[in-house]
């Protein structure tokens with residue numbers, strides 16, 4: 001099909017580009033190999049230090065942990081984030097990608113599929129580890145060659161998955177979140193008060209106050225992803241979440257045009273949420 005498109009394009013120039021089907025669901029090569037499933041099933045509990053509700057920097061880290069945007073184009077196409085393999089910081093024992101997994105819960109991270117240049121030419125799927133207590137398990141990776149979580153995380157993003165280079169502030173937030181993942185369940189689990197949507201929207205305030213429009217837009221996109229995930233997991237809240245996504249879009253447009261007005265609009269929006 002790709003060859004035909006190119007031949008037509010050569011013959012008829014730009015007109016044929018309109019005739020060629022866009023990259024779409026109809027092209028399985030763009031999506032998960034058939035027979036795959038990356039759904040973890042019932043999500044494991046998140047075991048956090050002192051069971052603190054996530055706000056601010058660690059919450060930003062969790063949004064990044066959940067975002068395919070961290071892991072490059074292949075991951076975005078198949079909706080794959082850190083959380084797909086390490087759900088809530090634990091392990092997806094059902095993870096199965098046809099051609100990349102052996103038993104469920106294993107994956108070959110040095111495969112040409114990732115287009116990362118780390119293809120070692122052999123089919124060598126390895127078990128996905130849990131990240132519970134990961135701050136205490138250095139050195140990292142199967143080969144144990146990387147001494148710090150910082151170095152291993154950069155390795156995962158840029159070497160294994162060919163992701164874009166990560167901003168230092170985002171790497172720091174991601175590490176802050178992972179450092180809170182514990183290997184034992186906190187005693188005061190029942191007192192866990194939930195992270196709210198207002199906690200999520202509050203992440204916009206700091207970049208807006210600093211007039212850092214790029215970071216504010218990025219945070220806006222991460223919150224939209226979260227609204228999307230919640231819309232899928234709680235269909236009853238779908239219309240409320242869609243309204244919020246529209247309001248957020250309006251705020252994002254304001255960020256581009258009038259950052260100071262966007263700050264006021266965000267503050268008003270958050271106070272109406274409470």
Ligand code: HEC
Nearest residue numbers: 081082085107109126127128129137140141142152153156
């Ligand atoms: C496709 C599944 C998959 C995805 C997506 C994934 N990982 Fe992993 N992860 C693995 C596997 C498999 C290992 C085993 C070791 C290795 O890579 O050498 C691992 C190992 C790790 C380790 C080392 C744990 C240890 O104790 O040595 C860390 C830390 C880690 N991953 C963090 C991340 C982060 C952060 C992301 C997202 C940026 C991520 N992973 C995305 C599969 C995945």
